[in-house]
Structure formats: C-alpha cells, structure tokens
Amino acid sequence: MKGTAKAHTNIALIKYWGKRNDALILPTNSSLSLTLDGFYTKTTVEFRRDLSSDLFLLNDQAVSGQAYERVSRFLDLVRKLSGEENIYAEVNSRNEVPTAAGFASSASGFAALAAASTRAIGLELSDEELSILTRQGSGSACRSIYGGFVEWQMGEREDGLDSRAVQVAPEDYWDVRVAAVELSSTMKKVSSREGMKRTVDTSPFYSGWLEAIPNDLMQLKAAIKEKDFEKLGAIAEANCLKMHATTLGANPPFTYWHDTTVRVMHAIQEMRSKGIPVFFTIDAGPNVKALYLPEHEEVVKSMLENIPGVTSVTLSRTGKGISYL
Amino acid sequence: MKGTAKAHTNIALIKYWGKRNDALILPTNSSLSLTLDGFYTKTTVEFRRDLSSDLFLLNDQAVSGQAYERVSRFLDLVRKLSGEENIYAEVNSRNEVPTAAGFASSASGFAALAAASTRAIGLELSDEELSILTRQGSGSACRSIYGGFVEWQMGEREDGLDSRAVQVAPEDYWDVRVAAVELSSTMKKVSSREGMKRTVDTSPFYSGWLEAIPNDLMQLKAAIKEKDFEKLGAIAEANCLKMHATTLGANPPFTYWHDTTVRVMHAIQEMRSKGIPVFFTIDAGPNVKALYLPEHEEVVKSMLENIPGVTSVTLSRTGKGISYL
Incomplete structure (x- = not known):
C-alpha cells in the first residue's frame, strides 16, 4: 500500500x-x-x-x-x-x-x-x-x-x-517562461488565507473583482489560443493589480507589497517601455514573478538581478502535470 | 479695481x-x-x-x-x-x-x-x-x-x-499637524485630472469607492467632533488607500506610488506599532503626508527624515481660510 x-x-x-x-x-x-x-x-x-x-x-x-x-x-x-x-x-x-x-x-x-x-x-x-x-x-x-x-x-x-x-x-x-524574483526585505505578512477572508468580508472592491473575472478569463484564453504574448502579459498583470487593489479596501486595510515589490514592478514596466515584452504577476506576498519569452531570457534575468533589493532570480519553463514514480 | x-x-x-x-x-x-x-x-x-x-x-x-x-x-x-x-x-x-x-x-x-x-x-x-x-x-x-x-x-x-x-x-x-514628505525619485506621472478620469471611466472598483464615502465621511466627522486622533488617522489612511486602489483597476492600470512611497507608508505603520500615533495620506502623486499631534512632532520628523529616499520633511499646522490684504 x-x-x-x-x-x-x-x-x-x-x-x-x-x-x-x-x-x-x-x-x-x-x-x-x-x-x-x-x-x-x-x-x-x-x-x-x-x-x-x-x-x-x-x-x-x-x-x-x-x-x-x-x-x-x-x-x-x-x-x-x-x-x-x-x-x-x-x-x-x-x-x-x-x-x-x-x-x-x-x-x-x-x-x-x-x-x-x-x-x-x-x-x-x-x-x-x-x-x-x-x-x-x-x-x-x-x-x-x-x-x-x-x-x-x-x-x-x-x-x-x-x-x-x-x-x-x-x-x-507554448514556451512561456517565468522568472521568480525573491526580495530581501522581511516583514510580517498577512497569510493568504486570512487576507483572502478579510478582503471577501470587508472590501468594497470585492464585487468589482468578481465582476472583472469573466472578461479577464475570456481574454486570457483568447491570448493563449492566439499565442499573443503581449495580450497574455497585459491581462495577467492587470488581473494581479486588481487582486492587490482589493486588499487596500479591506478593514483594516493591508498590502502584500514591500517597497522593493513596487521597485521591481516599475523596473519591469520600464523595461517594457524599451521594447522588451516582460510582464509581472504577484501572489499573496511581496515577491514578483516575471513572465517573458525564451528569446528575452538573458536580458530579463540580467535586468532583474540588477535591481537593488533582489536576492535571487530563479527561471522556470512550463511544467507537466502529476506523474507517478 | x-x-x-x-x-x-x-x-x-x-x-x-x-x-x-x-x-x-x-x-x-x-x-x-x-x-x-x-x-x-x-x-x-x-x-x-x-x-x-x-x-x-x-x-x-x-x-x-x-x-x-x-x-x-x-x-x-x-x-x-x-x-x-x-x-x-x-x-x-x-x-x-x-x-x-x-x-x-x-x-x-x-x-x-x-x-x-x-x-x-x-x-x-x-x-x-x-x-x-x-x-x-x-x-x-x-x-x-x-x-x-x-x-x-x-x-x-x-x-x-x-x-x-x-x-x-x-x-x-484642534491642533492636528501635517508633515509633507518629499521623495527623491522622479518618474513620469499620470496627472490627477487624467488619472481621475481614467479611473471613473474604466475601474471596476469605482462603484466600491463611491459606496464607501458616506461612512468614511460620517466616521471622520465623528472623529473631529470627539477629537479622537486615532480614529481620524485610521479613517484618513484607509480612505487614501481606497482611492489608490481604484487606479489599480483602471484600464490601463496605473499607480501613483513609487518604491519610496511604500517604504514611507510601512515606516509610518511600523512607528504606529511602537505606540506613536502617526498616519499617512497620499494624493495623486508619490509624496506622502503624515498626520500627527504636536507632542509627537520631534520624533515623527526625525523618523521621517531618516527614511532613505526622503529628501525633505516640511511641517505645517492647521491654517486659516481666505484673507484679504
């Protein structure tokens, strides 16, 4: 057994x-x-x-x-x-x-x-x-x-x-890649369970979050179908910003962002304004994940590693489901 | 004339x-x-x-x-x-x-x-x-x-x-005071006119913002009546966070916050956790205003001046209305 x-x-x-x-x-x-x-x-x-x-x-x-x-x-x-x-x-x-x-x-x-x-x-x-x-x-x-x-x-x-x-x-x-950007700052955090619950129970933005999902989902699936990376990135980034917005309306309000989180966000947007298609997403914590395509791996990695406050950048490709050994 | x-x-x-x-x-x-x-x-x-x-x-x-x-x-x-x-x-x-x-x-x-x-x-x-x-x-x-x-x-x-x-x-x-905290970072910004308009037109959070106002206003007026500074500060800080949350849902999304903005926000909250009643509010830009009482002026000023990225801290008291000269 x-x-x-x-x-x-x-x-x-x-x-x-x-x-x-x-x-x-x-x-x-x-x-x-x-x-x-x-x-x-x-x-x-x-x-x-x-x-x-x-x-x-x-x-x-x-x-x-x-x-x-x-x-x-x-x-x-x-x-x-x-x-x-x-x-x-x-x-x-x-x-x-x-x-x-x-x-x-x-x-x-x-x-x-x-x-x-x-x-x-x-x-x-x-x-x-x-x-x-x-x-x-x-x-x-x-x-x-x-x-x-x-x-x-x-x-x-x-x-x-x-x-x-x-x-x-x-x-x-589709070979879409992810760079996991770890930050040095340490702060007490609201757990994702607790943060989610407080947001659902108290944030006046929670209904706006729910309203926005069907369209984000539809657009993202279209982007995957079309292999349109700019579209995929823009939808993912905007969706993560919406999630984080809801916590600012909770009672009491809170944010998962550190100063370094915002620095990495702006650095990624700045890189994009220079023509490199790279986007971010952020879970219920301070660290940032960057989405990019294989041909930009080197430049993205190097840019991320050079942001003050970034302690490590770990790269990953698309992975498989469950396997039995 | x-x-x-x-x-x-x-x-x-x-x-x-x-x-x-x-x-x-x-x-x-x-x-x-x-x-x-x-x-x-x-x-x-x-x-x-x-x-x-x-x-x-x-x-x-x-x-x-x-x-x-x-x-x-x-x-x-x-x-x-x-x-x-x-x-x-x-x-x-x-x-x-x-x-x-x-x-x-x-x-x-x-x-x-x-x-x-x-x-x-x-x-x-x-x-x-x-x-x-x-x-x-x-x-x-x-x-x-x-x-x-x-x-x-x-x-x-x-x-x-x-x-x-x-x-x-x-x-x-009531002698409530304000420290205007100016930050060194320079970035292109979305004007308050443009930011407001884009948010009203496109953010799924805008209705939540409007919903929250009557209660915030009632609570703040009660805090002023009772001269309850903790209450005044908490309401003001939460209201500003709600305003900034709405911009994250705009299309395209944007934020007025720099990394230093978030650093000052966390420093103020950290100070509060140590027993000093100080709160922040942020307008349509990166700079932070700290609200405090006269007896904490020195400690608040000194704490703010020591945050990396802060270039100046300017103190003010409650002012008068229009005067004719």
Whole structure:
C-alpha cells in the first residue's frame, strides 16, 4: 500500500482570490495558471497497519502542528473515499520548491500528496476526480494536476463536484517562461488565507473583482489560443493589480507589497517601455514573478538581478502535470 | 479695481476622486480636508481698461500656455458674474507652496485668485458664493476658502449651485499637524485630472469607492467632533488607500506610488506599532503626508527624515481660510 508521485507548482495568471465555502475550499471565482517545471514536490505515501496515527516527514524532518493537521485531515478524505477508515500513513515529502523562489509549496505539496495517497490506498481516480479531491487540501493545488495552462473552473454546486481544474493547453504548446524574483526585505505578512477572508468580508472592491473575472478569463484564453504574448502579459498583470487593489479596501486595510515589490514592478514596466515584452504577476506576498519569452531570457534575468533589493532570480519553463514514480 | 488675497492649500483626509461634470467641476463624491498654515498663495488682481488681454505673473514670471488659459478662463467667469465683460486683468501671484513639499498649488492658487479677482471687480460674495465660484477653477480649491476642517459637499444640482465647501471646525479647534514628505525619485506621472478620469471611466472598483464615502465621511466627522486622533488617522489612511486602489483597476492600470512611497507608508505603520500615533495620506502623486499631534512632532520628523529616499520633511499646522490684504 505504497505510492509515489511528483507534482509541480503553478503560478496563477488569473488569481484565485476568495472562498465561497471554507470547508470544501470552493472559490468565488475561476482562475487560470501556468504549471512550472522548475518547482515540484515528490511525495511517497505508505499506509501501514502498524501505525496508530499518521506520520509526516518533510525533507526528512518530522512535521507537527498545523501543517501536520492539514495533511492528516486530507488523508481522512482519502481514507473515507476508499472505505479504509482505520489505517494510517507515513508520508515522506521532498520539496524542490526552494524557499528562495518565494512560491508557496502547498500547491505542489497537496497535488503530490493526493496522487501518492490515492495510489497507495488503491483508488483509481480520473484526473478530474483527483483535482476535485486535491482542491479540498489546498485550493490552488487542484490546478497542479495538469501541466501547461490550466483553468480552475469554480463550479456552481454546493457539494463542489463541479469545482475542478481542466487543461487549457498542454506544457509543450507554448514556451512561456517565468522568472521568480525573491526580495530581501522581511516583514510580517498577512497569510493568504486570512487576507483572502478579510478582503471577501470587508472590501468594497470585492464585487468589482468578481465582476472583472469573466472578461479577464475570456481574454486570457483568447491570448493563449492566439499565442499573443503581449495580450497574455497585459491581462495577467492587470488581473494581479486588481487582486492587490482589493486588499487596500479591506478593514483594516493591508498590502502584500514591500517597497522593493513596487521597485521591481516599475523596473519591469520600464523595461517594457524599451521594447522588451516582460510582464509581472504577484501572489499573496511581496515577491514578483516575471513572465517573458525564451528569446528575452538573458536580458530579463540580467535586468532583474540588477535591481537593488533582489536576492535571487530563479527561471522556470512550463511544467507537466502529476506523474507517478 | 484692485484686490489682494491670500489662501492656504489643503490636504484631503477624504479624497476628491472623480467628476460628474467636467466643465463645472462637479464631483462624484463629497470630500473633507484640513487647511494648512504652512503653504499659501498670495495674489493681487488689477482690472485695467488699458489691457487687451489678461496678464498672469507667477513669482514674477509671465506665464503662458495651459496654466495661463486656466486663469484667463476663470477670469471670464468673474467678468460674467460682474457684468464687466470687456475688461482685462493683471494677475500677480506668489506661491509659498514650495515645490519641495509636493503639494499642488492649484488649491491655494485658485482660492486666492477667486478672492482677489472678485474683490477687484467689485463683487461682494459670501464665502459660500466664493466657494462655488472657486470650485469652477479647481475642484479642491473650493475647500481653501475656509480654515480648519472643511467639507466639500458634492451637491446634487446640475448647475452646481449646491456643490461647495462648508467649515466643519475652525483652525483653532484642534491642533492636528501635517508633515509633507518629499521623495527623491522622479518618474513620469499620470496627472490627477487624467488619472481621475481614467479611473471613473474604466475601474471596476469605482462603484466600491463611491459606496464607501458616506461612512468614511460620517466616521471622520465623528472623529473631529470627539477629537479622537486615532480614529481620524485610521479613517484618513484607509480612505487614501481606497482611492489608490481604484487606479489599480483602471484600464490601463496605473499607480501613483513609487518604491519610496511604500517604504514611507510601512515606516509610518511600523512607528504606529511602537505606540506613536502617526498616519499617512497620499494624493495623486508619490509624496506622502503624515498626520500627527504636536507632542509627537520631534520624533515623527526625525523618523521621517531618516527614511532613505526622503529628501525633505516640511511641517505645517492647521491654517486659516481666505484673507484679504
């Protein structure tokens, strides 16, 4: 009763920003991401009759507390689904999502956990079923089941059975690249869970955010279809700015931006004004991701590395979906 | 036919952000400001039969182009109001609104021009009538007719006759102070006129902005009544963040913030977390204004001056309304 799977992280070009159901992790808007080759989690799950509780090792370290609870609660869903309710697992995860790249590891982490644990317990799930299950561990993880460009369709059902990812284009369709720009500044941050909730509950801009999504999504899918990079970049950048705008209206207001975040944003826009097509997107944190095409990789990397306050620039290509090892 | 008047600039705590009528300068929301002692314009207007067009001297320099046109068009309103339609004026203005403080001089400039020119041409206007007239030169200038805390009530009429400022509390009511923080960075900026228009026309957040105003205004007036500085500061800061949020949703999106702007914002919030009540507000530009009480003047000034990228910190108290010299 053992399974091993590998999943890549993803970067949202249309952001997931708001839940309509906390327990099932059902979103208030559809989102669209790019799965990234450079960053992944590899996880082995073994269900063992001799265990009286789950074990979770991350990079060879035993994990307890909140992170452990999230993993164990997710395994409860897998046990329930399989009918094997009284068996515990040893989970061994290895993150190749360097902290320095500024990605949350929950997307690749829960996608790999879902794939490995269902395989270990003997469930044969379709990708769609796996995405629905994964979503309940971490929302954005449901997109990491697939490679390339992936849409998380929010769905309408209260039980969430229509809220899952679908592939828009596979990983070899279009070589769009991402530079993860990590910043030196350290500040206390509002977690994405808390920030999302406070924004949904209190920001007068939240309805404007929701209103804007269908058009952003339609335009982005058209840009992917046409392989129109300028269009893809402009839509992604504008969508991320809208997401960050909503937090400024929350009560109390907050921002994920540091001074360096804004410096990188302006540097990217400045570079664009000089004819290099490069765009940014920013998740619920200070770090910036730059979107570019292969032919501009060198100039983009060098420009980003030379911005004061940037500590590392990590490059990635479009990545694959789940694989079993 | 000569008149001289002095008017102070003002800083909005609830921002004016959007016009419902461009020609009459009628706003889409009410706003509330503090008139500032430190920054003013002194203007002398003389109507002379020997002139065949208006003359406008600013700090002893003849002005032409757009700035001249705005002044001359404003004088047309004054001429029309007085019935003296074929007489031109020499306007001498002196700005004591140092560029380094980062204030627009249009508020004090048009308030002084309105007071001096109506006096020169023999019109006897009430403060209310003067405010309505001034508004047609520069929206925020209508608040500079009064000292202390001033509300610009947006009004409802299409002719604008109910869109004018009223005094909420006089200048000696409460000693709230403002530090104008000027930043070194220079970047092309979107003008406040253009930014406002683009936001009203295209931002999905604009309706959320308008929705939030009545409560912000009510809370701010309560804070002034109760002399509750924490409340005043929190409302002003949150209102400015909401204004700046709306620009991020415009098409194309834009921000008035530089990296240094965000650095000063975080430094002020950090100071507050250490127990010093200081808050920020930001107009349609990168510079920051800090709100504080007299007992914290030294520590606030010193903290602001020590932020990298800050080139000057100019302090001001609550100022008076129009005076005739």
